[in-house]
Amino acid sequence: MITLQTAEDAHAWGTQLAPTLAAGDVIALCGTLGAGKTQITRGIVAGMNSQAAVTSPTFTLVHEYLDGRLPVFHFDFYRMDSAAEVLGIGWDEFLTEPGIIIVEWADMFPDLLPPHTRWFQITPLPDASRTVIEQTNLL
Numbered sequence: 001m002i003t004l005q006t007a008e009d010a011h012a013w014g015t016q017l018a019p020t021l022a023a024g025d026v027i028a029l030c031g032t033l034g035a036g037k038t039q040i041t042r043g044i045v046a047g048m049n050s051q052a053a054v055t056s057p058t059f060t061l062v063h064e065y066l067d068g069r070l071p072v073f074h075f076d077f078y079r080m081d082s083a084a085e086v087l088g089i090g091w092d093e094f095l096t097e098p099g100i101i102i103v104e105w106a107d108m109f110p111d112l113l114p115p116h117t118r119w120f121q122i123t124p125l126p127d128a129s130r131t132v133i134e135q136t137n138l139l
């Protein structure tokens with residue numbers, strides 16, 4: 001378990017994670033509204049040396065950050081009504097891309113995530129810090 005005291009810590013943790021990621025990796029970020037999933041994603045994208053401004057995907061359903069070391073495909077399942085809707089935007093094709101996939105609210109449709117997914121549970125504490133636990137046995 002790691003503790004992220006501030007939003008800056010969350011960004012820095014994502015930035016440190018980025019160099020450890022390889023093409024095909026899938027990162028599942030789980031946690032309540034405002035837990036820091038997008039903030040960590042910002043850090044990962046920055047750590048890929050992308051200049052992109054990361055925001056949660058809403059109307060476009062997936063955001064693509066293509067200017068870094070590896071392409072990053074950023075999903076947010078919170079906006080999705082069903083697993084079928086995710087499949088309908090080409091989920092299976094994204095899984096075959098030589099980039100990395102980050103999914104906020106991945107636990108909404110866990111069956112969509114491949115077995116090699118790295119699952120992170122982010123939990124806000126009363127002092128505004130967050131704990132992050134990597135779960136190896138979610139699937």
Ligand SMILES: Nc1ncnc2c1ncn2[C@@H]1O[C@H](COP(=O)(O)OP(=O)(O)OP(=O)(O)O)[C@@H](O)[C@H]1O
Nearest residue numbers: 004005006007010033034035036037038039129130
């Ligand atoms: N220790 C911390 N770690 C991460 N974010 C923090 C921390 N402390 C404060 N924050 C703030 O909490 C907010 C987290 O928002 P963020 O959009 O990243 O959450 P989210 O998990 O993506 O939410 P949503 O479920 O709505 O997508 C940001 O405004 C961030 O600055």
Ligand SMILES: [Mg+2]
Nearest residue numbers: 037038056104
């Ligand atoms: Mg978010």
